[in-house]
Amino acid sequence: MDIHLSYDWDTITSIITSPENWEYMSDDFDELEGFTPPKGDDKYYLLDGRGGLFMFYFISPIHAQAHVCALRHARGLKAVNSQKSAIKWIFQNTDCLKITALIPEFNKRVERLSMAVGLKYEGRIEKCYMKHGCLRDQLIYGISKGRREYG
Numbered sequence: 001m002d003i004h005l006s007y008d009w010d011t012i013t014s015i016i017t018s019p020e021n022w023e024y025m026s027d028d029f030d031e032l033e034g035f036t037p038p039k040g041d042d043k044y045y046l047l048d049g050r051g052g053l054f055m056f057y058f059i060s061p062i063h064a065q066a067h068v069c070a071l072r073h074a075r076g077l078k079a080v081n082s083q084k085s086a087i088k089w090i091f092q093n094t095d096c097l098k099i100t101a102l103i104p105e106f107n108k109r110v111e112r113l114s115m116a117v118g119l120k121y122e123g124r125i126e127k128c129y130m131k132h133g134c135l136r137d138q139l140i141y142g143i144s145k146g147r148r149e150y151g
Helices: 009-017 019-025 077-093 108-116
Strands: 043-047 052-060 063-070 098-104 120-131 134-144
Touching: 009 019, 009 043, 009 052, 009 063, 019 063, 043 077, 052 077, 063 077, 077 108, 098 108, 098 120, 108 134
Parallel strands: 063 098
Antiparallel strands: 043 052, 052 063, 098 134, 120 134
16 A cells, blocks of 8 residues: 655645535535645645545644545545555554544544544544534544554
8 A cells, every 4th residue: 555645735635625525524614715734744644646635633742633535436445445554654653642533423434434444433522513504513533553453
């Protein structure tokens, strides 16, 4: 699996803002026009070379929040394998010990992907995500370094 660190902002932006992804990657406060991905030393963008993008935003030196975004042809089993490779890369190449993902309660596809790669349900944050004028819950999924398949 060709997971590699990338700051190719054109490719990253095009994956996030593609019509098939923007609906799931944005909330009511994001603007498609002029969107640029967050940048900084605490943000890692990994590409799989097939249209999969894995974003890890560090919220402490050992804890990263994950965001997954893939073009339609990079989903399914390909996405599972790529996500596993991205998790392994973050654990091997940073000081990360914990990865969490906040998943809007209605995004069942990403919830299934998270479980398929080994993330476990850890809780719920009520009414913290605004989508189409409706406050929605987000589910917390997480994984810790040390699981056999992730080092």
